[in-house]
Each structure stands twice: as structure tokens, then as C-alpha cells.
Amino acid sequence: MANDSKKQDRELFIDTINNLKMGNNNQSETKINIEITDSSKTQEPVASNEPIEFMRSGVRLKEFQQLKKGQLNTKEELDLHGLTQQEAKIAIISFIEYLQQNNIKFAKIIHGKGLSSNTPAPPVIKNYVNNVLRNIPIILAFCSAKQYDGGAGAIYIMTKSQRSNNEQ
Numbered sequence: 001m002a003n004d005s006k007k008q009d010r011e012l013f014i015d016t017i018n019n020l021k022m023g024n025n026n027q028s029e030t031k032i033n034i035e036i037t038d039s040s041k042t043q044e045p046v047a048s049n050e051p052i053e054f055m056r057s058g059v060r061l062k063e064f065q066q067l068k069k070g071q072l073n074t075k076e077e078l079d080l081h082g083l084t085q086q087e088a089k090i091a092i093i094s095f096i097e098y099l100q101q102n103n104i105k106f107a108k109i110i111h112g113k114g115l116s117s118n119t120p121a122p123p124v125i126k127n128y129v130n131n132v133l134r135n136i137p138i139i140l141a142f143c144s145a146k147q148y149d150g151g152a153g154a155i156y157i158m159t160k161s162q163r164s165n166n167e168q
Contacts, residue, residue, distance in 0.1 A: 034093045034100075034136060042131045045122035048113035049152045051144035052130045059140050059158070067106065067156050070146035074156050077108040085128050092132065099159050100138065106158055108145060113153040126153070133157065 046052055055064050066072050078095040080088045092109070099107055114123020133139045138160045145154040 034096050034138070036093075036132060036135050043127075043134070045127050046130060048115055048123045048126065051152055052126075052155065053141075053143035054130075054134050054139075055141040056139075063158070064141050064143075067141060067158055068143045070149055070156065072106045072156070072158075074106045074108040074149070076104050076106075077110060079110040080125050080129070081110065081112050083125065085124060088125050088128060089132065092129070096136065096138065096159065103161060104159070105161055106156065108149060108154055108156055109142075110150050110154040129155065 053068070063072075076095075076099065078091060080091060083091060088111075095107070095109070099105075109129060111126045111129045112123065114121075114126055133142055133155075139157060140160055141158040142155045144152050145156055149156075
């Protein structure tokens with residue numbers, strides 16, 4: 001019975017993500033294509049409690065330090081618990097499109113620590129998030145969250161603003 005509930009929840013999630021409309025109904029809808037540049041470039045796997053961070057050149061150090069301290073507004077969040085890698089990819093892309101459409105620069109992604117898999121292997125979703133976000137050009141920086149926001153099981157992200165995307 002619990003498996004049926006999980007299956008229904010997963011199907012509902014996928015339907016919701018696939019049918020997600022971004023943007024405000026008062027504005028003309030602009031399609032934002034999230035590009036993953038080179039997913040073959042992978043980082044060394046990180047352990048469940050190991051922090052992760054990434055910063056593109058050109059990001060102001062002060063702003064990155066504020067991100068690391070949890071001082072920036074990250075009210076928007078995406079929870080990837082229980083998703084497969086493919087479902088996580090769809091959710092991440094949809095979430096980033098949503099952030100861009102709404103000109104939201106900072107957010108939080110909860111990837112978990114991979115502790116429920118009951119294996120000594122590195123956490124799959126955490127490592128996937130670490131690798132894929134580095135290959136999305138509009139992701140400027142990310143880092144593990146403060147303990148009260150999920151610690152090593154979550155990250156804060158910084159995206160390019162929609163305005164700077166349009167200027168390119």
C-alpha cells in the first residue's frame with residue numbers, strides 16, 4: 001500500500017513538472033531554454049556530509065560569501081528527496097526556468113545526503129546536482145547550505161538575472 005502511494009506521488013510530481021507553466025499570466029510567456037553545456041565533465045564524488053561549492057569567475061566574492069553564510073533571500077526551494085536522477089534533472093531544469101522567468105536570483109535546492117539508500121556508495125542525487133549545476137551557464141554559484149537550512153543535504157544557488165541574460 002505504501003508503494004502504491006509512492007508511485008501515485010511520483011506520477012503526480014512528473015505530471016505537475018511536465019505541465020508547469022512559468023511566468024505571470026499578465027505577461028507574454030517567454031520560453032527560457034536551460035542549457036546543460038557538457039555533462040561529461042564530472043567532479044570527484046563527494047560524501048554525504050561533505051560540503052560542496054562552486055563559483056564562476058566574475059562573481060563578486062562578497063556576494064558569494066553572503067550566499068555561503070545564508071544571508072541572501074532563498075525563499076524559493078526545490079526538494080529532490082525520493083526522485084530518480086532523471087526526475088531530478090527535469091525538476092532542476094523546470095525550477096531554474098521558473099527562477100529565470102520570475103527574475104529570482106537566489107534559491108535553495110534540497111538534494112538530501114543519500115542516507116536512505118543504505119549503501120556505502122556516494123549519494124547519487126547530491127553528486128548529480130553538484131555536476132549538472134556546474135554545466136548550466138546561468139548558474140553563477142552554489143554552496144552547501146547552513147545547518148538550519150539542511151547543511152550538507154542542501155545547497156544555495158545564485159543565478160544570472162534575466163536582465164543580464166537578455167543583454168547577451
